[in-house]
Amino acid sequence: MEVFVAVVESGSFSEAARRLDISSVRVGKTIAQLETHLQARLLQRNTRRQTLTEAGKAWYNESLQVLAALQSAESRIEGLRRFPAGSLRISAAITLGSTVIAGLCSEFQQQFPEVHIELELSDRFVDVIAEGFDFAFRIGELPADMPLVAHRIGEYRMVIAGAPGYLAQHGTPQTMEELTAHRCLRYSNWNRLNVWRNGDSLLWPKNSTFSCNDGHALRNAALAGAGLILQPRLLLAEDIAAGRLIALLEHTLPAPRPVNLLWSQDIHSVAKHCRFIEWIISKAPEKLC
Structure with missing residues (x-):
């Protein structure tokens, strides 16, 4: 189609060849193959000029539309590569x-x-x-x-923390073993893949006084003084910085x-x-x- 359109718009095989940077022989072969494929003559040629047949006019108009659609599709794909959408x-x-x-x-x-x-x-x-x-x-x-x-x-760093009011009432644990004597808040979505362990020992008591499948809800419970919490530091960082929660046992937690x-x-x-x-x-x- 590109070769045919170039021949029509340039007026000759030789000009179309220069436009497309191919040989005149290749242009001639391409037009001949196209006419054979369509089983119709597209161009009337003589020594002085070439004219489009009725089939040639129809093919030229259809070719312009197809090539325009192809260019639009290529531009769209190029845009996807360049501009996030x-x-x-x-x-x-x-x-x-x-x-x-x-x-x-x-x-x-x-x-x-x-x-x-x-x-x-x-x-x-x-x-x-x-x-x-x-x-x-x-x-x-x-x-x-x-x-x-x-x-x-x-x-992903974890932290154990408690509200100042809770610690004032129940004391501040100094070792992991002392956690068993405290009211501990448990994240119920912990499983064998993501629970924190130290060897074969759980790093958080199995028995909890409050459990929930949402870390934000556990944070609110800890802020209310319901018990100690073990959650990601990124969830509790602002509360710890503001003094609403006190970080505990920081040197005993496993590596991030x-x-x-x-x-x-x-x-x-x-x-x-x-x-x-x-x-x-x-x-x-x-x-x-």
């Missing part, structure tokens, strides 16, 4: 997602308003590829055979766990993915230090 589906753990990731996603969307974000918060283990997620934030060590790209963006951003290996060519990766890598570490 479209949807991003992201998975994160509940506490991490609500305290850090939601804010980072909101800031990203302010920079790139054509990107629509669906953030799913859940403490379950999601299958990034099978469930159609573009990205997932995962806490903890990753398996060596994982079929995803991973980039470490920070650390890594936080990784995960994505499929084949998404680098699209701008929304590239920019999101760049954004998280540059912004997340200061939130997760």
Whole structure:
């Protein structure tokens, strides 16, 4: 189609060849193959000039529309590579997602308003590829055979804390063993994969006076003096800084766990993915230090 349009608009095979930077012979062969394929003569040619047949006029008009649509499609794909647009589906753990990731996603969307974000918060283990997620934030060590790209963006530190009023009434524990004598608030979504242990011993008492599947609710209970809390530091940092909660036993907690951003290996060519990766890598570490 491109060769035929060039012949029509330039008026000759030789001019079309110069326009397309190919040989005149190739132009002639292409037009002959096109006429054979369509089983119709498109051009009437003589020694002085060429004219379009009725079939040639119809093919020329259709070719212009097809080539314009093709150029528009190519421009759209090029735009997707250059300018972030479209949807991003992201998975994160509940506490991490609500305290850090939601804010980072909101800031990203302010920079790139054509990107629509669906953030799913859940403490379950999601299958990034099978469930159609573009990205997932995962806490903890990753398996060596994982079929995803991973980039470490920070650390997930835990903290034990209690309200000043509770500690004044019940005393301040000096060792982990003393926690069994205290009223402890328990996160009920802990399981064998994410519970904190020291060898074979639980780092948090099995028996709790208050349990909940939401870290923010446990934080409110701790602020009200209901007991001691073990939760991510990023959830309790402002309360500790303001003196509403007192951090306890800081030197006895295990090492922080890594936080990784995960994505499929084949998404680098699209701008929304590239920019999101760049954004998280540059912004997340200061939130997760």
